[in-house]
Amino acid sequence: MSDVAAADGDRRLRVDLDVDPAADSGCPIVAESDEAASVTVNAVGDDCVVDVTTPDGEVRRGTGEVTDDCLCHAFGRVGCVPHFRRVEGGTVLVTAYVDDRTAVRRLVEELRGVVDRVRLVRLAVVEGPDATEQVTFDLSALTPKQRRGLELAVVRGYFDGDRDVRLSDLADELEISKSALSQRLRTAQAKLVTDIFDDAER
Known part of the structure; x- marks a missing residue:
């Protein structure tokens, strides 16, 4: 796994979540398209700019206002960074790396306060300086x-x-x-x- 390294070589958890932003949130991640192969978010100050790549390769740019109820802020309050993977039917698949199960609980609770639905899809133990996945719990089964x-x-x-x-x-x-x-x-x-x-x- 190349997109993150474990902090100080310690064991961490990778959390994959399905998230449905609130319909009235104005989140540009889902406002531009309810299907996306990739998402890039740049939130600076009060403005959020999102580039959404649709499954057919079209790149759409959306903008929104950053508020306390923003999806990204929920991750920030737990001290982790969201990695937006894709959007399917308006549901965002997002990955985050946290230090322990307590942080998983806090993250889910924070998200439940700002989104319509959050579902735990996968937990994986990430260990060592190369952030190798040691154990993966795939909940889709x-x-x-x-x-x-x-x-x-x-x-x-x-x-x-x-x-x-x-x-x-x-x-x-x-x-x-x-x-x-x-x-x-x-x-x-x-x-x-x-x-x-x-x-x-x-």
Whole structure:
């Protein structure tokens, strides 16, 4: 992975997110085209200038006003830089590199405050001065219910040993039984582990 180096050779996380900007946000990333193969953003002062390359190679330039509710500011408040990959059907695929799972939770919470929807697509451990991906968790193989349960568990800190997060609380938030959530998480974790070992054998 060449577009980022781990800070001081430390382990970091790569986070891939699907983000739907709010319809009334005026974000030029999606205002120019709801499909884009690449996006370049230059936000300086109160002005944001975006170059959007459509799938057929046309480059469109859009402008917007920088506000506290801007997508980019949500990333900045967590201390990370967004890398906009593409736009599909108005949904922006964006990558960021963070130091730990706490930062992942903070980022998702910040984004939920300014966008219509945010969904965790992939987590990858990045390690060493060459920023080599060691472990990748591709969530696309999960069902929407499994993904939602796992995402909530990660965001709330259920898998962190130093946090007191109960499975029953997560189940209540999803409006399902504790046993149903437990089954979803077990199934999701099994799929992810299987995918990791399948990738390692290729």
